[in-house]
Amino acid sequence: MQIAMVAVDGIFDSGLSALLDVLGTANAVRLQGEEAPPFTVTVVGADTEVRTGNGLTVATVPAEELPHRPDLLLMPATGFKTPDEVLAAVRSPANAWALELSARLAEAGTPVGAACTGTFFLAEAGALDHLRATTSWWLGPFFRSRYPKVVLDESRTLVQDGQATTAGAAFAHIDLALWVVRRHSPELADTVARYLLIGDRPSQAAFAVPTLLAQADPMMTAFERWVRARLADPPPLAEAARELGVSERTLQRTAQAVLGMTPLDFVQEVRLDQATFLLRTTSLSAEAIATRVGYRNVGTLRALVRRKRGTTLDALRQGGSGAD
Incomplete structure (x- = not known):
């Protein structure tokens, strides 16, 4: 399965690594006789590298050089916390490519997923219009006012509607990654959860x-x-x-x-x-x-x-x- 993972400058370190680690673990512990194909992840950026929110450098494949249409697009969170910072990142000309890529793939029917503040990119691109979605609980009011076409339910950790799947705050990236694995093999997802000691967190309400x-x-x-x-x-x-x-x-x-x-x-x-x-x-x-x-x-x-x-x-x- 070919996965394109969008990375912009200021990306949330733990969000990116959680997605990569869960998918990598799934490849490593694949069950004997497992028919589902392995996960091939391409980290896509505007150029050949991005800097994370904590200043680390991550190698990326420029979006214009993406060699194939992916089977799934994932948008991790940015490291920004306030509504103004999140909106500035979403509307930055430097990140216009991410919106264009999200909109184009979603319109073509490619499944898309995002977690935490990454959901703002999908919403800005129109990929969540008229769909149920979730986001970080503390950004719920701002998200709701800016994207009235999205049916927001920030009480949920994970929401899947149509071809879009969204996850809540920060470490809900793990839930999003497990959802990717579970779509292709529930048994493999359960194995990964046991290896990584991942529990079940159905709601963000207890933390709001x-x-x-x-x-x-x-x-x-x-x-x-x-x-x-x-x-x-x-x-x-x-x-x-x-x-x-x-x-x-x-x-x-x-x-x-x-x-x-x-x-x-x-x-x-x-x-x-x-x-x-x-x-x-x-x-x-x-x-x-x-x-x-x-x-x-x-x-x-x-x-x-x-x-x-x-x-x-x-x-x-x-x-x-x-x-x-």
């Missing part, structure tokens, strides 16, 4: 910080502060809208547009965030913590943690995030 998400919009920032100040006894949302100087409908619409969730869903995320903080930093009982975050019955909090985080209060207290 409500305060950071809300900072994408002044109204949501004010709403987040309003919620936190009234966690123990939250009044109706109509009161929040009134104090923020907007209609309840405007509050609903803004939350959906910026955060991809209803105001009530966001309130639950803030409650879970605070409950997790209290579990890990205090000796308060689960019952006392439930009361502090606005639940009269600890069972309600337990059910919410199980549904939203896929884990338990005890696991959160111990610092874990996986179900037990």
Whole structure:
């Protein structure tokens, strides 16, 4: 299988290496009698080398010299963290070739994949229009506002829709690489996962910080502060809208547009965030913590943690995030 891996200056070192390491491991541990072809990866750049975000030099094949149409295009993340930095990289004339290549291959029906900030390149190229996708959770509001044609679900670690597959933050590159292997051999993917001790992380929700998400919009920032100040006894949302100087409908619409969730869903995320903080930093009982975050019955909090985080209060207290 011929894979073209796009590399631009400032590429995220771990993202690039994770993709290469997982695919390389798959080639190394191929099962006896495995019929799926090995993975041949060509790192493609604007010229013959790129510099990673940490200053390492990586040899690349110039895009114009790519000898064949690849079976798959992968776009690792850049090392940039803020929306302005990510957008500057995506719109840089020096990276126009990456957008052109992504758009051309996607239009021709070539499967494409990206992780973390690399998803912005596919979205900018139009390769994700009208498809479901995910990205780094902290860039969700910015992504949603810039690419309204993309159906964003940043709660997921991996989303596959049509010929496009996107992965979430940073080390979700591993999930993307395993998806590539699994498309051709589920048995080989399981073997690679065992060799590399790769676990299952179906959701980014446990790592999303409500305060950071809300900072994408002044109204949501004010709403987040309003919620936190009234966690123990939250009044109706109509009161929040009134104090923020907007209609309840405007509050609903803004939350959906910026955060991809209803105001009530966001309130639950803030409650879970605070409950997790209290579990890990205090000796308060689960019952006392439930009361502090606005639940009269600890069972309600337990059910919410199980549904939203896929884990338990005890696991959160111990610092874990996986179900037990």
